[in-house]
Amino acid sequence: MNTNSNSKKTVLVTGGAGFIAVHCILQLLNVGYRVRATLRDLSRETAVRAMLREGGVEAGERLTFIQADLSTDANWDEAVKGCSYVLHVASPTPKLNFKHEDEMIIPAREGVLRVLRASRDAGISRVVLTSAIGAIVYGHPRQTAPYDETVWTDTTHAPAYQKSKTLAEKAAWEFMAREGSSLELSVVNPAAVMGPVLGPDYSHSIYLVKNLLTGKMAGCPKINACFVDVRDVADLHLRAMIDPKAKGERFIATGGESIWLVEVAKILKANLGEAAHKVKAMQLPNMVLRIASLKDSMVKSMVPLLGIPMNLTSAKAINTLGWSPRSAEKAIVATAESLIRLNLL
Template structure:
């Protein structure tokens, strides 16, 4: 019997790559989207090779029991749907509630099925740390600092993952849970839509960053993230959380790659990444929207350090080089017309 996978938010940046990979590997996929009839949003999924094994159904994270009718005949659930906004009007309404409710709904739906073997949750490094420091982060680390006022997106991801582990620790749960915690996910998109992560490159080109700042990100390729989800789904020894990141790159390096690719626009030249510049940018961050300002104050001048041996060992993930990922991302954004050359 062909195994079936429920993928939530199937037309999202990460989830669409997961869906594509599952279809390529012979799985049947039931993907949830807001409106299966909206070809502008889901047409690219229906055009995938092996899309004959793809079924799209309607679900909304804010609805109670959003996934309850979709798990009876599925073997695995990959819950990838979650809101991703740095700055929102109402943190509880726009971030925390849909993130937690969607996660719990996916788990409740899986618990109603006698067939589901495992649930894979797309979490984030935001649930591991609120701000990089000198520590080397591992799967044992948890974000203890974020709140509705401090890095609210990070807070929503932490709350959602904690809710997932609280659910799985109940009695008589007939499946296990594996969590993927990626850093900044970049790479080529399967659709014309722009992911929040890839928006970073557009913002740099459009002058949203007036200077080169002391910002350094952990990056991972979306194709490797998809591979991690699919392998975590079936690997017998997959267990617990997995930090999913390949390496680091700072704003100087990203801007250099964009210039080398011929990107035109308002790429920053003025260097404010030194100690005095960083102090000045932190002061100026108080004049930014609250979510952006909080992010800048907790990340400027910090470099993330992490350990990814567990995912390489248990799931056999060999990460693409970060420079390759960033080059592929920039070239893809050029091809879609999001960056000018």
């Protein structure tokens, strides 16, 4: 990437305080772009700059902030003004105690459409949307072959958060087909995001490592998952932003094949020595989880996943965009090391 020409370009990153977003901002600044980040609450600016410093970058005036919320039209036109690209990373986070699934679905879908509309009207060249594998892997008959980008979650059998990611991404593609004009769209669908945390804001998947390290998990449910390092997710966003071949495409981001959660525990024990002494690397019987799910909505959302292979392939991102992700093991170890280093356990 030519950092000299990049310095004349501004990239809007939505949801600028989020785990993936901060890593995207870090990499954009490192290759010379100017960045404007949206925040729902501008008092978060100090925390974002602190996380960037932890990542080795003093952003200075190359980074600016603007208040914008996915649930309202206010400020989106101003947010995209003068930008070349948009990384739409913001999304409502999973709610556990929602009364109706629309509490997640409507903001996710309407938020995507607000950002796309404003981007089209401002002459932005490309939007990269952060979707999720939740828009791919749910509601299918059991399969061992890896899921790829041609597959979509069956929303009649998906939990609310995954349903929101699916419907938001579908709404984005429908908007592009119907009224996208000259705007281009690329989509990144990350697996469970691991990697170095830069402060107390991190994605919900990080809690798996945190709960293992603190001994909060009595063992590992028989759940299968793919993992990816947040640094590689950010790198894939940047590739999808500028590579002509990424136009109109979606890309799964995974650092290799799926593993069972008990393997995550074993990786921590093998790599962290004494720091992993509370980790319980044993498989929990499915019945234990089923009983716990009666009282815990978080556990309840895991029950449909018990024993189900959730393998994914990133062959498309690797072959089309030259993406080269770290292994799941490296991502998991980096997560643990950063939680320990920043005293976040």
